[in-house]
Amino acid sequence: MANGVLLSAGNIDVMVHGLFKYSFFGHEVWITTTHVCLLLVMLILIGFSVAAGQTMKQGKEIPGGFQNLVELIVEKLDSMVAGSMGKSAAKYRNYIGTVFIFILVSNISGLLGLRPPTADYGVTFPLGLITFVLIHINQFRYQKPKDIWRDMCSPLPPWLPIWFPINIISELAVPVSLSLRLFANVLSGTIMMTLIYGILGWIATVWPAALHVYFDLFSGAIQTYVFCMLTMTFISNAIGEEA
Template sequence: MFEIVDGAGNVILSRTIINSLLVVILLSIFAFYVNYRVKKADPNEKPKGFLNVIETLVEAIDNLVRTTMGEKFKNFTPYIGTLALYLAVANLFGLLGFTPPTSDYSIPFTLAIMTFVLTQYYGIKGNGLGGYFKGFFEPIWFLFPINIIGELANPVSLSFRLFGNILSGVIIMGLLYSALNSALGILSYIVTPVVTSVFHAYFDVFAGLIQTFIFMMLTMIFVSMAADE
């Protein structure tokens, strides 16, 4: 929605960066508020209302991590929880009239690179440096180039899956708004919100949350498989 440019017309901050920063700021405010509520809560009383929802969310993510990755990865929960919140809010940003940051390939690719680095780190940690490199020559030594290509393809496929689904939704919604506004004229102020709400429910809410879950699951699977090989 916004871009910051200099006097020569050069873009200093693109809307992708600005929208991504807005997501981070919103999540930071949310985190401080949750921390404030938790500190004020009585530990001897059962959580109610807002805190009960937060506790349920934390337990759900923790159970998902333990079930998918195993008990030894229980400390991975904060990262997966942060990843889930960022992607969910970023993918749903279109509902507020902003362009979702994940519709720009730089954001999904950056997140995929983070997953790739974690995968390599836990692969070396779990198997040792020798076992890590040995895995590229299995099951047969001449498959080494294919194994390398397969490893490098993971962040590309992971990022393109998220990027493609979110960008396609942004394009379709943009075309739909343009078509309705052109065809209906002044009536578009009444009809357009009704018609587009159904498509927003699919492209922003359903597809956005599904892609968040898929990215989370693939991150956990790639890391846990690398550590167990």
């Protein structure tokens, strides 16, 4: 069914496609384009990590070239985590660094002609869920149950839990809004670029490069930063002042 001006203007196509399906314990499971793009991103990251590991094994006292780059990345990520998590940074810099590099490479993989894997809600929602689980594990590990209860009844005194359900809803909204923010930003960039290439046709030859810089590089990097900063802020709020 190809009615509508948009669909007749060319091959405008922003959706995820199923490539082939198989049966998984009676369910119909699809391998989609997201899986393929995710695998390619993983291959890029694995290749980079192996190269970085080999370089650092024969690390020199005075770093040159590639070793400089790897050290720069690790130092920047470490200082970002240390700047916003304080004392508990040592425990989380591995996780935050991994997530940062993964989301960044996923977001800017639109430059390589892939459909960015983060433009699929099935990729960003698990990331939000991991943040949610980390928040609540830390909350129960570092705070007393009495304090958690007082927080959950927060604007009113603890013996009057009228606000408790509302606070539960706002806690549940955290992973949803985190993942939807990342998803919608990357998806909007993908849609814009697809519309430009699809509608303008041959007019869109060289100058969309500037738009790629904005929609893929700038927006992707900002959203990566925001996702990691929000995750760190939530986790360090849950840890509280004891850590």
